Amino acid sequence: MSGYRLTTVETVRERGSWAFTAREGDADREVFLVPCADEPGGKTDAGATDGEDQPVRAWINRCTHEDQRLHREEVGAVTRGGSVVCPKHGSAFDTCEGSCDNGEAAGTTLRSIDVEVRDCAVFLTDDDLTYLYEGLPDDDGDDQGSASSSHLTF
Ligand code: FES
Structure with missing residues (x-):
């Protein structure tokens, strides 16, 4: 058993989602983790077999x-009723299955990334990806978090 230790299940649950950047071939991939299965009122036993009801899933971070x-980066993923909601047009993707049956993205499924939970920690076990760093790459102008204001008075 191997894999890169990403974070803990507790952290993913506390934050609602957790993102990292990985390398696939010569491209960088953004991936995010979301809680599954343990959601309040959730779907813990619908067809779960072989202990495969992992509490966390990983998806490519792209609608x-x-x-x-x-x-x-600023707000994480918006989740509602066991789904991740796209901030642009509002399609909702099942956090456990990655599938979407509504809105502009209806009939599609997010690309899943293999992770495994051991001793309450989440490991990246996908052979195609190599972990690079926590968080997302800086984008041109996507981050607006540094509006500094000084209070210089004369
Ligand atoms: S970009 Fe996500 S639903 Fe349109």
Whole structure:
């Protein structure tokens, strides 16, 4: 058993989602983790077999409709009723299955990344990806968090 230790299940649950950047071939990939299965009122036993009801899932951080992040650095992923909601047009993707049956992205499924939970920690086990760093790459002008204001008075 191997894999890169990403974070803990507790952290993913506390924050609602957790993102990292990985390398696939010569491209960087954004990936985010979201809680599954343990959601309040959730779907813990619908067909779960072989202990495969992992409490966390990993998805490529890109809507299937357009080039839009689902997890954003400032706010994380917006989740509602067991789904991740795209901030651009509002399509909702099942956090456990990655599937979407509504809105612009209806009929599509997010690309899943293999992770495994051991001792309450989440490991990246996908052979195609190599972990690079926590968080997302800086984009041109996507981050607006540094509006500094000084209070110099004369
Ligand atoms: S970009 Fe996500 S639904 Fe349109």
